Structures are given as C-alpha cells and as structure tokens.
Amino acid sequence: MQITPSILNADLANLGAEVRRIGSADMVHIDVMDNHFVPNLTLGLPVVESLRAHTELPFDAHLMIADPDRWAPAYAEAGCASVTFHVEAAAAPVRLAREIRAQGARASMALKPATPIEPYEDMLAELDMLLIMTVEPGFGGQKFLDMCLPKIRRARALMDKHGVETWLQVDGGVSLETIERCAEAGADVFVAGSAVYSAADPDAMVKDLRSKAEAVRA
Ligand SMILES: O=C(CO)[C@H](O)[C@H](O)COP(=O)(O)O
Numbered sequence: 001m002q003i004t005p006s007i008l009n010a011d012l013a014n015l016g017a018e019v020r021r022i023g024s025a026d027m028v029h030i031d032v033m034d035n036h037f038v039p040n041l042t043l044g045l046p047v048v049e050s051l052r053a054h055t056e057l058p059f060d061a062h063l064m065i066a067d068p069d070r071w072a073p074a075y076a077e078a079g080c081a082s083v084t085f086h087v088e089a090a091a092a093p094v095r096l097a098r099e100i101r102a103q104g105a106r107a108s109m110a111l112k113p114a115t116p117i118e119p120y121e122d123m124l125a126e127l128d129m130l131l132i133m134t135v136e137p138g139f140g141g142q143k144f145l146d147m148c149l150p151k152i153r154r155a156r157a158l159m160d161k162h163g164v165e166t167w168l169q170v171d172g173g174v175s176l177e178t179i180e181r182c183a184e185a186g187a188d189v190f191v192a193g194s195a196v197y198s199a200a201d202p203d204a205m206v207k208d209l210r211s212k213a214e215a216v217r218a
Helices: 011-021 045-054 068-077 094-101 119-127 144-160 179-184 203-218
Strands: 001-004 026-033 059-064 078-087 106-111 129-132 167-171 189-192
Touching: 001 026, 001 203, 011 045, 011 203, 026 045, 045 059, 045 068, 059 068, 068 078, 068 094, 078 094, 078 129, 094 106, 094 119, 106 119, 106 167, 119 144, 129 144, 144 167, 144 179, 179 189, 179 203, 189 203
Parallel strands: 001 189, 026 059, 059 078, 078 106, 106 129, 129 167, 167 189
Antiparallel strands: none
16 A cells, blocks of 8 residues: 655645655655646656655656657656556557656556546556546546546456556545545555645655555455
8 A cells, every 4th residue: 555645736846845744655746747638737857857866755757748658758767666647648558658667667557537447458467557547637636536436446356357466546636535435446556635735744644544545455
C-alpha cells in the first residue's frame, strides 16, 4: 500500500520545502499538464529537473499532455522513477511503455474515468503500473467519482487473471473518506493531493491514509 501525494495543491512557489513536508510518502506525484490534453497548465521538465535535488523520494510523473510519445522518455531521463502517460493521448502506447522501461523507469498508463480497461487487457504485462483516474483529469480538489470503482475491480481481476505484478494506482478525490473504497476495490497505490496538502500536518496525513488502506487488506 503506497501513498503518493500530489504536489498540485502544494505551494508551487515553494516546492523544495513542500516535498520535505511529506517524508513518509512512497513517491512524490507530479502532475504535468499542458493546457491541451487538459484545460490547465502546471509545470514541466525544467521544474522536475530542479526539484530532483530537493528530496530522496522517488518521483511519480503523471503526464496529462497531448504528445506523451514525444515527452515521456525525457521524464524518465530526468530522474522520475515512474512515468505515466494517458492512453487517450498516446499514438503508440506499447512502444512508449517500452521506451520508458528502456530508460530505467517504471512504465505506467492512465485511463480517464470514461475509458474502459478491457481493450488494454493484453497490454498489462507491458506496464509496471496502471492509473485509474477517479476524477476527470485537470484539477485538484474534485469530488471522487464512485462510478470508477467497478473499473478498479475489473482491472484487479484482469491483473490476477494474467498473474502480473502491475501496481494499480487511483488518483482524484482520494481522502480518509474514500481511500477504503479504493483499497477494497483492489487499488494499491493512492494519489492524494488536497487531502495531504490541506492537512495541518501533511506527513501525519500520509501515515493516516496508509493505515486506512492497509487495514482493508489486513
Ligand atoms: O491528476 C490530478 C488531477 O488531474 C491530481 O493528481 C489529483 O486530482 C489529486 O488531487 P486531489 O487529491 O485533490 O483530487
């Protein structure tokens, strides 16, 4: 059970200090948005490269961008341990996953809420992580979409069927109120943005979220 706080809701003018407030996290989730794939603009490669020196935690880059085939390998090269591209945006998802792995990073593919998992069943072995969005991508602080829970269950069943070690990440509206539902459905990696960075003690919130998720699997 891994907690990967999103820095989208952190103080973006003070990121070096913000990542040091989540020392118990398993990875730092970095939301890259280009105002084309999603209607928001956040940060990109130069910020990731600069931030790399400020924490030992692995980086989990989530690329919400229109041309991941062009950019994803560069995020691996910049020191991201995991690089997620959206299947809705990728021209050649299998080739891209292989390129990310060839750069030494974990390859991950994301699905928006209305994108089904079934067409990608045969691709699971190409992936180190599958990200199921539980909000429409673009903004932090949105309400968790319960309609995504059946897809998380179906994805977990497909992973079991194929015997793959692929991690199953959920992202969007994950909080102390919703994390148990995600864990029950089969998720094992949890992105939490506003829940962590709006807490008085972000690191304590990371631990509380992990405890809740682990209690479901105990
Ligand atoms: O990918 C994202 C939005 O597209 C964010 O990672 C996500 O929304 C996290 O923020 P919150 O936990 O506040 O929903």
